[in-house]
Amino acid sequence: MSEQEKNAPYLDKRSSRRTFIKNSGLTVGGVVLGGALGSLLGKDSTTQTHETGVHSTATAVNFNQALMYFDKAQFDTIDAAAEQIFPKSEVGPGAKELLVTYYIDHQLAGSWGLNSKEYMSAPFYPAEASSLFGHQTHLNRQQIFNLGIEALNSEAAKQYKAKFSEITEEEQVSILQAFEEGEVTLNGAVTSTYFFALLKSATIEGAYADPLYGGNKDMAGWKMKNFPGHQMSYANIIEKDEFVKIEPTSLNSQHKH
Amino acid sequence: MAKKLPKTDIVLAGVGWTGGIIAAELTKKGYKVVGLERGKERKTEDYLMVHDELRYQQRNEMMQDLSKETLTVRHDRSKRALPYRQHGSFLIGDGVGGSGEHWNGLTYRFFPYDFEIYSKTVERYGKDKIPADMPLQDWGITYNELVPYFEKFEAMAGISGETNPHPEVPEVKYPTVPLKETPSMKMFKEASKKLGYHPYIAPAATLSESYTNPDGISRAACQYCGFCERFGCEYGAKASPVVTVLPVAKETGNFEVRTHCVVRKVLHTNGKATGVLYVDTRTGEEYIQEADVVVVSAYALNNIRILLNSQLGSPYNPESGTGVIGKNYAYQMTSAASTGFFKEKEFNLYAGTGSLAGVIDDFNGDNFDHTDLNFIHGGNIALGHYGKRPISNNSVPKGTPTWGKEFKDESIYWTNRSLSVGSQGSVMPNKENYIDLDPTYKDQFGDPLLRMTFNYKDNERNQQKYIRDITTKILEEMGADIINSPGDQEDWDTTKYQTTHNTGGVIMGADSKTSALNNYLQMWDCENVFVPGASAFPHNSGMNPTGTVGALAYRAAEGIEKYLKNGGSLV
Ligand SMILES: Cc1cc2nc3c(=O)[nH]c(=O)nc-3n(C[C@H](O)[C@H](O)[C@H](O)COP(=O)(O)OP(=O)(O)OC[C@H]3O[C@@H](n4cnc5c(N)ncnc54)[C@H](O)[C@@H]3O)c2cc1C
Ligand code: SF4
Numbered sequence: 001m002s003e004q005e006k007n008a009p010y011l012d013k014r015s016s017r018r019t020f021i022k023n024s025g026l027t028v029g030g031v032v033l034g035g036a037l038g039s040l041l042g043k044d045s046t047t048q049t050h051e052t053g054v055h056s057t058a059t060a061v062n063f064n065q066a067l068m069y070f071d072k073a074q075f076d077t078i079d080a081a082a083e084q085i086f087p088k089s090e091v092g093p094g095a096k097e098l099l100v101t102y103y104i105d106h107q108l109a110g111s112w113g114l115n116s117k118e119y120m121s122a123p124f125y126p127a128e129a130s131s132l133f134g135h136q137t138h139l140n141r142q143q144i145f146n147l148g149i150e151a152l153n154s155e156a157a158k159q160y161k162a163k164f165s166e167i168t169e170e171e172q173v174s175i176l177q178a179f180e181e182g183e184v185t186l187n188g189a190v191t192s193t194y195f196f197a198l199l200k201s202a203t204i205e206g207a208y209a210d211p212l213y214g215g216n217k218d219m220a221g222w223k224m225k226n227f228p229g230h231q232m233s234y235a236n237i238i239e240k241d242e243f244v245k246i247e248p249t250s251l252n253s254q255h256k257h
Numbered sequence: 258m259a260k261k262l263p264k265t266d267i268v269l270a271g272v273g274w275t276g277g278i279i280a281a282e283l284t285k286k287g288y289k290v291v292g293l294e295r296g297k298e299r300k301t302e303d304y305l306m307v308h309d310e311l312r313y314q315q316r317n318e319m320m321q322d323l324s325k326e327t328l329t330v331r332h333d334r335s336k337r338a339l340p341y342r343q344h345g346s347f348l349i350g351d352g353v354g355g356s357g358e359h360w361n362g363l364t365y366r367f368f369p370y371d372f373e374i375y376s377k378t379v380e381r382y383g384k385d386k387i388p389a390d391m392p393l394q395d396w397g398i399t400y401n402e403l404v405p406y407f408e409k410f411e412a413m414a415g416i417s418g419e420t421n422p423h424p425e426v427p428e429v430k431y432p433t434v435p436l437k438e439t440p441s442m443k444m445f446k447e448a449s450k451k452l453g454y455h456p457y458i459a460p461a462a463t464l465s466e467s468y469t470n471p472d473g474i475s476r477a478a479c480q481y482c483g484f485c486e487r488f489g490c491e492y493g494a495k496a497s498p499v500v501t502v503l504p505v506a507k508e509t510g511n512f513e514v515r516t517h518c519v520v521r522k523v524l525h526t527n528g529k530a531t532g533v534l535y536v537d538t539r540t541g542e543e544y545i546q547e548a549d550v551v552v553v554s555a556y557a558l559n560n561i562r563i564l565l566n567s568q569l570g571s572p573y574n575p576e577s578g579t580g581v582i583g584k585n586y587a588y589q590m591t592s593a594a595s596t597g598f599f600k601e602k603e604f605n606l607y608a609g610t611g612s613l614a615g616v617i618d619d620f621n622g623d624n625f626d627h628t629d630l631n632f633i634h635g636g637n638i639a640l641g642h643y644g645k646r647p648i649s650n651n652s653v654p655k656g657t658p659t660w661g662k663e664f665k666d667e668s669i670y671w672t673n674r675s676l677s678v679g680s681q682g683s684v685m686p687n688k689e690n691y692i693d694l695d696p697t698y699k700d701q702f703g704d705p706l707l708r709m710t711f712n713y714k715d716n717e718r719n720q721q722k723y724i725r726d727i728t729t730k731i732l733e734e735m736g737a738d739i740i741n742s743p744g745d746q747e748d749w750d751t752t753k754y755q756t757t758h759n760t761g762g763v764i765m766g767a768d769s770k771t772s773a774l775n776n777y778l779q780m781w782d783c784e785n786v787f788v789p790g791a792s793a794f795p796h797n798s799g800m801n802p803t804g805t806v807g808a809l810a811y812r813a814a815e816g817i818e819k820y821l822k823n824g825g826s827l828v
Contacts, residue, residue, distance in 0.1 A: 091669050112316065119327040119342040121698065132750045133330060133339045161417045173661065181696035200660055208647035209311040225672050227607050227647045230308040233480035234608035238642075241440050243673060251306055 045254060064214040065102055068109035069142065071161075077100055077149045080165040082203045084172050091218075092224040100206030104217030107202065113142040126189050127225035137189045141198060147186045148179075210251050223247040230254055259534055259543035265291045266821065268533055268548035270520035270563055271555030273355020274803060275789035275810040277498035277506070278410075279552055282814035284511035288821065291546055292512065293535050296321075296352030297520040299499050304489040310646040313488045314508070317360045321349040326700040328558065328707040330751050333689060334575060338708045340556040340698055345752040346488070347588075347759055353516060354498040355556060355802075356757060361486040361611030361643065362462030362495050364416045365800040366407050366808070368398035368426065368622040374796060377623060380634060386633065390688045391716065392578070392585060393633070394795045397767035397828075399506040400427070403808050410807030411460075414496035415468040415476065418460030423617075425624040429460070436465045436479070441604050442615040442677050445640035448734035454619040459639065460804070461612035462496035466766050472505045483644025485611030495611065518544075519704060523551050523567040530569075535607060536702065539676050550785050551765075552818050554810075557792040558692075561586075561762035562707045565694050570763070570773050570782045574692050575710075583692040585761040586709065587797035590682030592746050592755075593636065593724035596652055596675055597737025603673045609644035620724055621683075621799040632719040636682035636799035638728055645672070653676075654739045676726040676737070681756065684723060685797040687714045692762050710750050721746040758802050760794040767808075767828075775828035777816025778809060784826050789813045 067075060079101040088094035095101065111117060122138065129136035139147070155175045156164040164172065176196065178184050184192040206215030208222065210229065216222065222229050229248035236243050267283055269276040270810075272294040280290045312318045321327075321344075329338035350356030370377050375393045378386055389394050410416075411432060420429040435458040446456040463479040467789035470476075479494040493500040515537070522534045524545065532547035550648075553560045564570055564582050573584035616639040618624055627633065651668040652675040658664045695708035722745060731740045766772025769781035778793055781784045789810040791802045798805075816827050 037340040070686075086665055087662045089422075089662050091666050115324075115343075117322050117324055119323045119340045119698075121340070123697065125339060128337060129339055130749060132332075132752065134341065134343050134345055134752045136339055136342070174659075202650065203660075205311060205315060205648050209315075210309055210782075212309075213311060222647060224669050225647050227672075231482065232763055233482060234605070235437075235480050237605050238439055238608050238613075239437050240605060244605055244750065251309060252309070254306060 007130065030256065053100065062099070062217075064106075065107050070101075070105045070108070074145075075105065076089055076151050076165040077152055077163070078104055078145075078199070081152060081176060081199060082206070084169065084176055085200050085203045086207050093220050095203055095207065097217065098207050098215055098221055099217045100203055100215045103206030103213050104202045105191070106214045107205075108142055108145060113140065113145075114141040124189070131193075135194065137194075139188060139190055143188070144190050144195055144198060147188045147190065148199065151184055151186050151192065151195075152179070212251055219248045219250060259472050259545045261545045261547065264532070264549070266548065267291070267548045267550045267552060267817065269293060269552045269554050270523070270533055271295070271553070271559065272324065272353050272503070272514055273350060273554065274357035274498055275813075276552065276554035276809060277354070277357070277502035278413075278810040278813045279554065279787075279789065279817065280506040280805060281502035282811065283817060284506045284509040288511065288818075290506065290512050290766075291548070292514040293518040293520050293533065294353050294514060294516050295411045295538070296516065297731065298514070298516045299353040299358060301489070301491065301493050301500065307488045307491055308484045309481065310484075313359075313484070313779045314646065314649055317344045317348060317487070319350065319352065319487065320344055321351040321488065323743070326706070328450070328562075328709055329710045330711070332710075332712040332748055334710050338695060338710070340706070341751055343371050346750065346755050347757040348754070349556060349558065349757070353514060355446070357498045358489050359487050359799070360462075360803065361498075362613065363612040363801040364411070364414065364418075364460045364462045364804040366429065367400075367798045367800070367805045368624075370622045370658065371796075372396045372400050372403070373400060374634075377677060381623065386627070388716065390714075391633075392686050392688060392771070392815050394766055394771060395764055396776070396795055397772065398812075400457060402733045403812065406808035406811040407804065409811045410804060412564040412723045413470050413472065413501055414462045414807070415464050415470055416460050416462055416496075417465035419458050421457050421618060422457070423455040423619065423624055425622070426618055431460060433468050434465050436461050436463070436613050437481070438615075439604070439609075439642045440614070442613070442640060442642060443530065443737045445615040445731065448731050449615075449617050451580040451734055452660065452730065454617040454740060456615050456617050457612040459612055459616045461610070463490070463612050464494050464496070470501065472501075475502055476500060479610050481608050481610050481613070481644075483607050483609050483646070485609070486643060519702075520555065520563060520624070520705060521566065523563060523569055524555065525567070525569060525783055525786075528783055530783055533734045549821060550787065552813075553581055553786065553788045554790060554816070557759045557762060557790045558707060560790050560792040561692050564763060564788070565707070566704050569786065570780060572693060575689055575691050578688055581764070581771070583762050585686035585795050586690050586711060586759070586765050587686055587761045587794070588749070589682040589684055589713060589756045589758045589797055589799075590636065590713060590721055590746065591679060592719045593728055593742055594679035594743060595680060595725065595728040595732050596741040597732035597735060598652075598654055598671055598675050598739040598741075599736070600674065602740045604676065606645040607671050609642040612642055613643060614641040619726055629759075630719070630723065632716045632723070632798060633685055634683040634796075635720060636680040636724055637777045638678060638724065638731070640676060640678050647672070652741075652744040655741050671762045676732075676735075678731050680728055681799055682717065682724060682799070684713070684797045685716050686761065686796050687716075690714070711765040713746050718746045758791065758797060760791040760797040760802060763788045763792040764795045765793045766795060775826065776812070777819070777827045778813040779816055779820065779827055781826070784824075785820065787813050787817055798818050
């Protein structure tokens with residue numbers, strides 16, 4: 001049982017991951033199927049996971065906090081914009097504290113930023129594309145973010161003679177609203193509405209995705225929402241009338257098994 | 258030049274639910290089956306890191322790579338169709354097990370009414386009830402004839418459920434007891450009972466208890482882990498081809514699966530198929546696999562595409578209404594859902610399983626009188642408890658901003674305090690809803706993509722209005738403090754997930770002029786080609802399709818054996 005599982009008082013100890021696995025027979029005509037369960041079972045149950053002190057959050061250096069895609073100025077622009085979309089409040093941390101912009105940077109650097117599992121063949125007919133048909137532009141998300149960031153800063157310069165990250169929160173919000181409404185022209189084959197929608201969905205993802213992606217720092221996004229993250233079973237909870245609050249665990253705990 | 262491979266008894270184009278069922282049934286009988294699957298091999302170990310909403314839900318880890326193949330979409334035939342560049346409205350599976358690996362597991366039987374929808378509508382309401390542009394038709398098989406095949410599918414998968422109490426719906430005895438009931442499901446059931454409806458717990462392919470099926474496959478009970486639909490099950494508790502039919506086929510020694518192999522065409526001469534042409538995408542080499550029987554089991558949409566690209570069967574022409582391949586494409590409608598917000602109660606909404614739901618069928622099929630209604634059919638109404646994950650669930654009462662501080666605080670506050678009563682609305686065929694080949698866009702091999710021409714018609718829009726009032730009424734009865742009721746049905750939106758219940762295009766029937774397949778899913782035009790899958794449905798019902806898809810696949814398996822023994826058209 002992992003530390004996280006041990007600390008979970010709601011867990012019926014008999015249904016710990018390993019005992020559960022031992023009791024469940026996934027078999028074909030009596031032969032145990034080599035499944036996820038089988039491979040876990042194969043592990044020597046006396047193997048110890050060595051816990052070291054590096055997980056203490058107070059002193060930890062987060063090696064995720066470095067840039068794969070943005071430059072420093074782009075990072076600052078998105079950091080300010082994401083904070084307006086998902087701000088710090090009495091309920092808990094906002095985008096900045098959750099490291100949402102590192103999440104967005106890391107996502108942009110990979111297949112999401114390059115639209116690599118999407119159909120990107122020509123011809124494109126952006127003018128004919130109602131939003132009901134999804135994106136119809138040759139630009140990938142890296143390029144759309146570049147254009148969007150440029151436009152956020154040029155709007156800020158035009159209206160307030162400063163960079164987007166340096167104007168007041170109210171000024172940032174009013175620029176973002178104009179983006180959402182499609183009132184700003186991006187110098188490319190994409191609307192400001194589309195860029196805003198991308199930024200907004202990426203911000204929400206960065207707040208709530210497993211911390212393995214670089215955001216949702218210390219699972220603080222999940223804690224605000226009372227979301228328990230990765231758990232093996234809710235069989236003992238599913239029928240319960242009262243709300244059961246569970247300390248979240250991340251996929252990191254699963255990987256250590 | 259494509260390399261010719263030694264002939265086999267049966268070749269499958271696609272190894273998902275239908276391909277898996279046919280492989281298991283025919284290898285058990287001693288026939289040799291080769292399964293060609295474009296995606297990768299799958300095993301339960303692959304799901305150890307599966308509780309990852311970003312990877313599996315937002316980024317569609319298990320779905321078709323659209324950069325290689327997609328389709329184009331438009332609302333009507335006067336417009337240019339644009340590519341479905343990114344997954345949205347529906348998701349297309351990929352890899353061994355197909356969509357059967359990441360489905361929810363809600364496993365219904367269509368109603369007796371569905372199989373004879375034309376005759377029963379005429380009998381009860383007269384011919385005028387059916388609009389001129391609605392090519393409604395009977396399926397060429399009755400519910401009673403299909404019952405043994407439904408039973409086979411349910412026994413194989415170990416469906417957990419209770420019989421539907423509605424007096425119009427036939428009794429079903431499921432192999433395992435129903436799933437556990439949550440407090441919100443209890444509220445839904447009590448409210449709908451008070452309103453005079455007939456609630457029950459949905460039949461589920463996520464096991465309520467450990468179970469051994471007739472093939473000797475044992476599986477464990479569901480843990481309600483909350484990562485089910487769009488995810489694979491790390492426990493094997495969710496019935497999927499990989500943990501049910503495929504191991505059975507493999508055990509016989511008569512089954513060979515070749516992964517990373519994309520079928521491009523069925524080869525045929527003089528009304529008989531000789532085999533299939535496929536590409537091994539790792540080597541880039543082309544092969545011809547010859548076979549006595551070709552089974553096109555590539556999911557409803559891909560089935561249509563393979564047939565059209567093979568020039569097999571006559572393509573549907575919306576102008577004249579003639580031709581059959583691409584005809585009667587239908588979908589479903591989920592926009593009658595209402596959301597209720599409960600101040601006083603917090604539910605454990607992070608828990609759940611893909612098929613945990615309280616349901617009523619009082620407004621589905623012809624279970625209610627349509628005499629004074631301006632639509633045919635209806636939809637089921639359900640409160641699902643599928644596991645709410647934080648990125649994709651941010652319900653807020655109407656009028657709340659969609660970002661910023663107020664949105665953040667409200668979406669967090671209501672996370673465990675909001676419940677949705679949804680509906681799965683049927684879609685009737687329409688002359689103008691169909692599928693053909695796109696004139697412009699191509700796939701990785703240069704073959705034309707499918708072109709989908711689809712929109713909701715009056716029948717659906719009227720139905721949605723009627724049902725949304727009922728979903729609202731149920732939430733009122735449940736005591737919701739705030740209710741978000743939907744507006745009218747809008748044009749089909751390809752970006753918002755609705756359902757992956759695409760049906761029609763290679764439909765079955767009793768007449769070769771108006772259908773592509775007979776009731777063994779054997780092609781009228783090519784007797785050694787069988788096409789299982791929801792592509793065979795002449796219309797789409799108000800519930801999930803795979804129970805019916807599975808039953809028809811068992812029926813097709815029987816047909817293939819008959820054909821291999823006796824040859825000829827089976828009907
Ligand atoms: C998210 C989701 C939730 C769902 N939930 C439910 C539910 O709760 N209840 C229900 O009844 N149904 C549900 N469904 C639908 C259900 O999954 C399908 O009805 C069922 O899997 C169809 O079986 P099939 O054999 O036709 O296709 P699939 O199971 O999808 O298998 C088709 C296979 O063919 C392969 N293939 C495609 N083209 C080619 C080619 N050219 N060459 C080689 N291989 C190819 C694919 O990669 C795939 O593996 C859901 C689907 C999705 C996506
Ligand atoms: S909810 Fe149940 S069936 Fe679904 S993935 Fe979790 S354990 Fe498997």
